Amino acid sequence: MKLYSRRQLWVLSLIIISLILIGSFYDYHISVNLYDANNLFGIFLAGYGQLPAMICLICGAALLVKDAYSYKDRKKGLFVLTLGFVFLIDLFVFVMLAFDTLKYIPALPVSLSVIIALIIILIFNILTWKIFRTSDNQMIRKTAWFLLLTPALTLLVINLIKTPWQRPRMRLISVHSEVDFQPWWTIGNSIKEQLSMQGIQADEFKSFPSAHTASAACMMTLCVLPFIHDSFKKKSNVLFYGSLLFTLTVGLSRIIAGAHFLSDITFGMMIAFMIQGLLVKLIFKENGQDVKEENI
Numbered sequence: 001m002k003l004y005s006r007r008q009l010w011v012l013s014l015i016i017i018s019l020i021l022i023g024s025f026y027d028y029h030i031s032v033n034l035y036d037a038n039n040l041f042g043i044f045l046a047g048y049g050q051l052p053a054m055i056c057l058i059c060g061a062a063l064l065v066k067d068a069y070s071y072k073d074r075k076k077g078l079f080v081l082t083l084g085f086v087f088l089i090d091l092f093v094f095v096m097l098a099f100d101t102l103k104y105i106p107a108l109p110v111s112l113s114v115i116i117a118l119i120i121i122l123i124f125n126i127l128t129w130k131i132f133r134t135s136d137n138q139m140i141r142k143t144a145w146f147l148l149l150t151p152a153l154t155l156l157v158i159n160l161i162k163t164p165w166q167r168p169r170m171r172l173i174s175v176h177s178e179v180d181f182q183p184w185w186t187i188g189n190s191i192k193e194q195l196s197m198q199g200i201q202a203d204e205f206k207s208f209p210s211a212h213t214a215s216a217a218c219m220m221t222l223c224v225l226p227f228i229h230d231s232f233k234k235k236s237n238v239l240f241y242g243s244l245l246f247t248l249t250v251g252l253s254r255i256i257a258g259a260h261f262l263s264d265i266t267f268g269m270m271i272a273f274m275i276q277g278l279l280v281k282l283i284f285k286e287n288g289q290d291v292k293e294e295n296i
Contacts, residue, residue, distance in 0.1 A: 003223050003280045008240050015244075016270050023263030028181045031170040035258040042257035046104035046212070049250035053151035053215035054093050055124050060147030061089040062128040063140050070137045089148070094121060131229055143228060146283050151218050153279070154272045158211045161271075166192050167208035171258030172200070184208055184263040210260040210268035216250035217272035219243040224280070 004012065023030075036042065064086050072079040097117035102108055132140055166189040168179050179191060192205045222239040225232040232239070251265030260268075 003220075003277055004240065005236065008223075008237075012244070012273060015248075016266055016273075019262060019266040023184065023261060023266055027183065027261040027263050030262050031255055031258070034252075034255050035170050035174060036256055037171060037258055039256050042253045043105060045250050045253035046257050046259070047101040047108070049212045049253060050096075050215035051120070052217070052219035052221075052246070053155070054097055054120075056147045056151045056218045056221055057089050057093050058121055058124045059128045060144045061086040061093075062125045063132060063144035063147065066129060066132060067137055067140045067144060090121060094118070097121070131225075135228065139228060142283050143224065146224065146279050147221060149279055149283075150221055150272075150276055151215065154214050154218065154275050155211060157271055157275065158209055158214050158268060161209060162206040162211070164188065165208045166205040167261075167264070168192075169204050169207040169259055170255075170261060172204040174258065176200075184261070184267070207260055208264045208267065209271060210251065210254055210264040212254050212259070213247065213251040213265040213268035214272040217243075217247045217269045218276075219246050220273065220276060224284075227284075 064082055068079050068082040094117050097120060098114045099110075101113055101117075102110065105113075132143070135143075165187055167182050167184065167186070168189060173179050173181055176195070179195070182189060189205055192202070195204075196202060220240070220243045222243050223236065225239060226234075226236045247269055251260075251262075251269065254260040254265055255262060
């Protein structure tokens with residue numbers, strides 16, 4: 001099974017290559033012209049731009065529960081462990097949606113943020129059970145792990161790169177004249193330790209690559225729906241281009257917020273797309289062969 005059609009893959013490749021080339025020459029110039037710390041668009045998507053990654057976890061957890069009910073009488077111990085695991089996932093998602101969001105949108109009332117988080121979790125649990133109500137258990141299990149592993153591995157890889165790369169964010173460069181712009185291919189920063197002693201947070205040196213954009217790119221997991229449910233078979237392009245547009249929109253908001261440069265968001269997207277493609281090849285197989293659309 002392939003996540004994208006050949007044409008969609010060409011579109012993705014063209015966009016990524018073009019943005020990398022543009023960013024390699026004009027990263028700083030673009031950010032200087034777009035940076036606006038008080039822009040409401042940038043602030044809002046700083047808080048909710050990572051929502052697709054959280055939705056993947058919500059839906060993946062819901063599918064694990066649905067699958068668990070198929071063996072609850074035969075494997076009671078595993079059933080209980082699965083429910084416990086799902087509870088931890090949902091708790092993590094709730095904390096991220098209800099409280100981590102406030103870090104980016106401090107004006108949002110805590111009570112409202114909690115209500116929004118609960119509504120999001122409830123809605124996507126209901127939608128997941130509705131879409132997969134007639135799916136076989138094998139497909140439910142595979143889709144669950146695909147949705148859970150996509151954001152987990154994506155953010156793991158992103159953060160493993162961020163720490164040694166130490167690229168300063170635009171918002172830091174704009175207020176500290178001693179911090180120079182650093183192109184994406186430069187690894188490490190000699191001034192980080194000096195500024196850390198002055199109280200500058202280490203997060204200000206984690207511009208490359210963009211975790212927000214990679215999380216937004218998790219929305220591209222919607223592209224598996226045409227292979228899973230008949231009602232989505234003719235909506236492949238809508239899901240693909242809609243998800244891609246959302247990902248690029250979140251990326252733009254990160255540039256406006258001064259959190260990332262164009263190359264940061266491009267590599268964030270690329271890493272997410274590559275992990276999704278790899279997981280599809282590894283998970284959606286039957287007896288060593290790719291799962292065919294007609295068998296799903």
